[in-house]
Amino acid sequence: MGMDFSTLRTLISRYCAGEENCVDTRTVYIGHKEPPPGAEAFIQQRFPDNRIVSSKYTFWNFIPKNMFEQFRRVANFYFLIIFLVQLIIDTPTSPVTSGLPLFFVIIVTAIKQGYEDWLRHKADKAVNQCLVQVVQHGKVILKHSRKLTVGDVVYVKEDESFPCDLILLSSSRDDGTCYVTTASLDGESSHKTYHAVQDTKAYKTEEEVNCIHATIDCEQPQPDLYKFRGNINIYMGNEPVSRSLASQNLLLRGATLKNTEYIYGVAIYTGMETKMALNYQSKSQKRSAVEKSMNAYLVVYLCILISKAVINTALKYVWQADPNRDEPWYNGKTESERQRHVLIRAFTDFLAFMVLFNYIIPVSMYVTVEMQKFLGSYFIMWDDEMFDEELGERAVVNTSDLNEELGQVEYVFTDKTGTLTENNMEFIECCVDGNVYVPHIICNGQVMPGAAGIDMIDTSPGPEAREREELFFRALCLCHTVQVKEEETVDGIKHGIHQGKSSSFYISSSPDEVALVEGMKRLGFTYLRLKDGQMEILNREDEIERFELLEVLTFDSVRRRMSVIVRSSTGELYLFCKGADSSIFPRVVSGKMEQIKARVERNAVEGLRTLCVAYRRLSPEQYEQVCHLLTRAKLEFQDQDKLVAEAYDLIERDLILLGATAVEDRLQEKAADTIESLHKAGMKVWVLTGDKMETAAATCYASKLFRRSTQILELTTKRTEEQSLHDVLFELSRTVLRHYGSMPRDASSGLSSEYVDYGLIIDGATLSAVMRPSQEDSNSGNYKEIFLEICRNCSAVLCCRMAPLQKAQIVKMIKSSKEHPITLAIGDGANDVSMILEAHVGIGIMGKEGRQAVRNSDYAIPKFKHLKKMLLVHGHYYYIRISELVQYFFYKNVFFLFPQFLYQFFCGFSQQPLYDTAYLTLYNISFTSLPILLYSLMEQHINMDILKKEPTLYRDIAKNSLLTWPIFIYWTVLGVYDAIVMFFGAYFLFDNTTFTSNGQMFGNWTFGTLVFTVLVFTVTFKLALDTHYWTWINHFVIWGSLVFFVVFSLLWGGIIWPFLNYQRMYYVFMQMLSSGPAWLSIILLITASLLPDVVKKVFWRALWPTTTERIQAKRRCLASEPSTIFMLSQTSSRISF
């Protein structure tokens, strides 16, 4: 919906209007000249200089500030506390064990952030040091950008960008306009026209500009790019002239001057107060469902940790009640220990136990998850299948935090135009008074020379009709905001303009307008350019007609129409209006409404985008009135938008209908296939569009959102006019629920043949009625619930006639409904930004409507069809991978720590660690970290081709199914079981006997090392059993980390380490390995630990296989299928590292 682009601004300004009344104003003296004494006394304000600071830190505050920010994260803070406790009290493990990993993480993060900030500093410096031309005392001097102050008059040349927010004073053009592209601000590449105030546009040299004596009153800076209000008071002679200023007078920092030789402007917002700088804030961070489960698990583990510590502390004091246990003769306490108060001792003991067990919540999990997300997102960017040759674009990942969320999507909200469809508009036909015109040659938007012929479908019109026909064509040539690009740089060669020929370019933010203007060109009327307020048209007789453009009543999505007021060369005044049929017909007083309406409806059913065109002849008096209305509205400071809207409403009335146009927007390649796959994957697809119902419904049928069998439920204005909203809603819900009530819930998965699926169509007006908060009766509050209930049972919903904010509202409503489903919004235009930001996952399409959506999205893809691979393959993989990562981390830590807990029962609850410090520290950092990281990057439980072919597999992981509490408890119980097996296995082996062949005895460190060896091997083998995709990298890492453990242990125990004050591990590992029973028990314990998990897996697979498992099995059976072999050989031939 190209036209909706400007809509958003209007809406947004409305939205913001409420908060803004409190904003103060500021006064700017142009060229720092004091106003004449007669003027009002202004209070001089202090303004910041033009320094841009995007960096977060300075050299001095980097360390404290960065540390503060890092320790604000709960995990870091937790580990800091543990570390401090270790430093302060006498704890079982040395502070190094938690300090080393913590400081590693902190320092790496700090270096990364410091480097990024250094880059920002550099960029800031470059920006702040760059030279700007400023007029001072009638001369242009060079100044560093950062030294600019409010009130400076700045001189900017073509292709330079503005150093701060400027009010345009004058330009090289006589009409005081200049062209600007805001591509770097909002992604719109079209040139926008900005105007100078009438009274200053004549001051064109630095001397003249220096003479301007004026002040500007304007609002304090605010971030809305499209909103500005102010006043300029010009002191010429005695009487100050006051003119209003609006956003078309304000040149924003970051925008670039185009097609204009130079301009003069006065700085009003500088430095961090420019609108660009105010927009630097980052958007709120989205958190994935997996992260939420992870935090919930963390809380559980924290509780386990605390209860473990409490239990042990309590037992310790029960056990120690006998003084001979507390302090036997062989194990005396120091004097200070003895004198400590019992409560302090108990508290210290509690802390010591906390420290002993703190590894149950590992720092490394956070690091691994971060790395997995960051590195994993590269696979999306690298994906060849998501590369679009035509656009030369590949998928972009703006945030890697949501990778796994792609595998959890339940609702897909998609825009229609540019997302489902190509947004490649083609003029199909127009209908004037019931006569249909079709341009001869349509060649993909390219006009063939001499293609001025017209196919007349109806009978040839009479002279009166001919006049109306030409008026219609002129109306379409005039009523638009298209710009003609005067020159185009192609491959560095500048092409001159060939007027009226195929090499001229039309640029507009709305592709519909371009299609219409190009269509008119093919019908014989060519729009040439806008020059000095004159619009030039080349008519069929190759004559240039000139119309003076008086007013543009810009498009907005509330009115859904736009108008222009022009004066023809003969002096007649016309108002041309074009817009959606629903917004034109009520305002039409005459014209062949019936015929046109019929044609519009016919076209809409075929999926064409239709617009109606109407006009109104204005008498000079009426025009006076119009001008009066508009200027009054525009002068108003407050409620400007409201007044303008009212004025427009008054002006656009009593129209005479001329005709209608039809523009086709083709479906994107494989859109239907994608939607079908999403449906099969159990996702509900909603199309949210600003288009009219019939057009949108046709697109929905074409894209298989609705099928022939789909029963369509309508919730539209048309129906609610007949019945009350209340009745319609209840009727619909009854229809839907009756059906569902009669069949079991799980049959609704779309597999049964007699399943009726419902499609709902709702329009914007009805939707707002449904969503309106309850006012008088309590019933209306229920509407939302009933509506949600209906929606829940519909596989596809079409929302048409939607305003951008309504799109976001719908997403929000679904998001906050009681199941809290995961939503995904996909769109290409600025009007989709609000829903992209609102949804859990926002996806931008690299479309034609600027890059706003892409910039605000979490992921961006070139085409809609890429969504299929994104969700079904990447999303699925990421979800599988990260859920295993999270569960595995908790598993391996409970497995790690539980033996230590059990050991307390055999060492008098003295917090004696079971494992050596090095093992405690390195377990999570190096012995068991890489295999899981690699698993979480490489795992493919099913081939990606099968994932794409079988979208139903996506249902297997829906609703966060791999991170549910039962599965979490299973993993934890498995960890506890393994720990018990391992601990007591070693216990019975050590129990009062020897297991060496020379009769010598082993001590407690051998005991710990035996347990730890079994632990490392079991944990790694467990992962190996879970790995379904063994590349050589997996082999390398899994076996490599085991080898590393062995080599490290040999080395660690092989040398008397001079820097250590204990040598407890000396030769422990080797001595252990020299004992046969140790080997045997290691093998036994590993087998016994892994056995239940294997059995569980095999039994579940055999008895209750999931779809995934069935397909895995099927694939196995067909392993010799030629295609598989072909594919494998193909891939293996392509390896190139």
Add this chain to the structure above:
Amino acid sequence: MMASSYNAKEEDGHHSGSSTHGGTGAPKNKKPDNTAFKQQRLPAWQPILTAGTVLPAFFVIGLMFIPIGIGLYVTSNNIKEYEVDYTGVEPNSPCYDCANNFTWNSTTPCVCTVTFTLTQPFESNVYMYYGLSNFYQNHRRYVKSRDDSQLNGVQSSLTNPSKECEPYRTNPETKQPIAPCGAIANSLFNDTLELYYSQPDGNTSKVTLVKTGIAWYTDKHVKFRNPGNDKDNLTERFKGTAKPVNWLKPVYELDPSDSENNGFINEDFIVWMRTAALPTFRKLYRIIQKKPDSTPTLASGKYVLKITYNYPVRSFDGRKRMILSTISWMGGKNPFLGIAYITVGSICFFLGVVLLIIHHKYDTRSNSADIPN
């Protein structure tokens, strides 16, 4: 709303794909590399755990583990072990008096004798252990109460032991540093056990007990070292240090008969210093070497164990034992490993059978079942 959410993505450039990959250039550069790794299509082995694949593994494990278990069990059963508890808790036990009259400052050692009968001869080398119960050598305060560098012969640690040794770091009266310091060393087991064989003819002969070879080779030769110069007298080398409070004699008199077994490298001391894993433990005390002829090392018959009772355990309800044991390749008597192997092997075998049934019953079904689309 849009304006406030509008956000310059360049800010967090490191997440942005284009900036990290230099993809900002010409569109052609943006095409991802078509490598197997980047396309996640590396050739891979894709195993699945199904009843069919796991079955053989289960049978193999079962068939391997059960014989190993039986072997281990038989071996363990063939080991001969004899245990004498000489704590002296019961009034009729020979060491009752010694245990009850124990005082730290007694100058005359209390000696008691226990007689026992070996019904079977002990072949090959026989190992003599002492066992303690309810003795928490693995208590944290105890485990860390040592100074490994002092034991390694570092001179500075000899005169200035680690703080970890508190309160056994310095002698409270003389303020001299204790060598060896710490609770472990201080509580060195100091009962003396001697074994006599009562020959059938009424004579008793002393059984030769070898006191070396009981500690780890690496401990004896690397980890533990006497301080100072080898040429000096051991007494000289420990000059300026105090003996541990509970010791009767200083460290350099642990075994005056053998200079290679004296001081820190005394093997009884080294054995004691290796803290036990569990509160009930045994430590190797002496080795009875097998005789060159074919006579059993310990013939069956009556034996007398003569104990010099120095070590109090009654205060913490401890027990003291003397254990005689033969050793196989798998160590001392421990039926656990054999039983565990047999159990796990049997379970695997049983599961294998169950899986076989399931495999036949269900796998065909699930294979033929249509995959829903």
